[in-house]
Amino acid sequence: MEKPINQRAWLMVLPVLLLVAFSAIIPLMTVVNYSVQDIFGPNERYFVGTEWFQEVLHNHRIRAALWRQFLFSGLVLLIELPLGVLIALAMPKKGWTVSVCLVILALPLLIPWNVIGTIWIIFTRPDIGLMGHTLQELGLRFDHTASPLDAWITLMLMEVWHWTPLVALLAYAGLKAIPDAYYQAARIDGASRLAVFRYIQLPKMRGVLTIAILLRFMDSFLIYAEPFVLTGGGPGNSTTFLSIYLVKIAVGQFDLGPAAAFSIIYFLIILLFSWIFYQVLQNVGRGEQA
């Protein structure tokens, strides 16, 4: 059948187009504008083509920050997803304990991100912090301001504590949506606990886990406030992630050109990886419909 062509349909998309233009496209264009020019003042600017992009791509500090960023996001996904699913599986299914668990889980998500960093600075202090003091009493040397490994451990602990609840809540919602008949059928079929997880729960959680992976990847790849407050990117550059370095270039050194070029590359990396995750998850077994 031939579809009727109706140009008036464009009018219908116009409001959304305008909204997206003002919220995303126009701000992004100003970044593009910076990224291809060297601007000295309101009336003094020179077109530089791809020069800033080349500079950014060859900057070894940015490259180091990029690998650091991948390591961080990779660890985040590897730890938070299985842990979140395990927590969701262990949660009670009904009764008043459900609300208690949900509130406890949601608490870390409600705290402002820079406060999270402050909480962990205090928590790890050897004199007044619970964790820092306990480790000191046990005779362990632990200092996230001096040792890169300790800084990473603290950062990972903080990140896992902060965001695993989100994964757990999503996974729990996915589990709750599975009709009872599936569990009953599995019992009739004599399926083991592991088989129930492998063949019922995991496939049925695909949708929510896709969302969890995308959210956690994007958020962890963009992380700024927590490491900025906790370590400030140190010790040395060991916790300098892309966003921290970007802010250093843009606000610290006021190199707007390279910073803009860097931002665009940063954005494209996130877009690319989100797309890949989405495609892979959608096709693990083809076309899911909840």
Added chain:
Amino acid sequence: MARIDLEGIAHSYLENPSTAHDYALKELNHTWDDGGAYALLGPSGCGKTTLLNIISGLITPTRGRVLFDGEDVTELATERRNIAQVFQFPVIYDTMTVFENLAFPLKNRGVGAGDIDTRVREIAAMLELEDALGRRARGLTADAKQKISLGRGLVRADVNAILFDEPLTVIDPHLKWQLRSQLKQLHRQFDFTMVYVTHDQTEALTFADKVVVMFEGEVVQIGTPEELFERPVHTFVGYFIGSPGMNVLPCQVKGNRAIIETHEVVLNRTYPDLGQARIEFGARPEFIAFCDDEFGHPVVVNRIEDVGRQKIARVALGAEELKIVLAEDADISDENARIVFDPDRVNIYADGYLVEGEPTSALGGA
């Protein structure tokens, strides 16, 4: 295959049931014979599914015992009861192929690969799923999915019983008929004990040797389709079985005469004095006929509905409305007509329950 006994089974979903009203299933004693095909029939919410889940062990009854071949299994887990159950909505394992789905119950019980293969192919052939065996189960139509669910129930040859919980709800009408006859055929072939829950009387009557009619958590009648049709023990059964249901009219009974308003109907049975009970007169639309002679009861014909194979006349006997089933070619043109009841097939109910009268001789009655 096994005989299943239910001894004093009752179930409540509340933690501390006190009154009879708290029970979803009221006290029940029943034996399902080995190899029998039973239908559990009743309206939604009458406790059919609860009863089924008690047999399969998905629910532990509040009171009473479940016995398989005399062995108490009340506390035994579902997995260990060796029961197959098919649910209302198809349950399939999305990530598996049709073959893997059918093989799943066998694989979980450690059956050898060779045996699994033979058995799965056999069941697939019966359900006409052979062509789909290699496909993923996810993309199939609802009826193919339900066939897979059925197949997983049938694939184990040694099950104690197969329980069906309204399995054809999501199936297209013409396929419904086909699947039902396949089930019937499978029953004849393998002699499984089968319990089939439904709220559709056609399904129940065609599938089962014995129909168990439930109403508000109680079993009101167990019988063959003929018994349910001719001698419903409760007005609910009379109303629920048959299309249209039984005509139930308030009446008074004196000996072998029933008086409906001012009309006196002579019965073939003599009834005792029924005291203060609410007395009702039950006559199936099939067992009332129009007649020409003067002994008939005068009625006003309100409406004639043509429902295909037959016609249904709605007539007024005084203030009461009656339905009468007529042959397709019957012609009732006059608004005023006379009817007679088949005296052998009139039932008298006291407070809803059938009263067995003493048969009177033909001479004494007339």
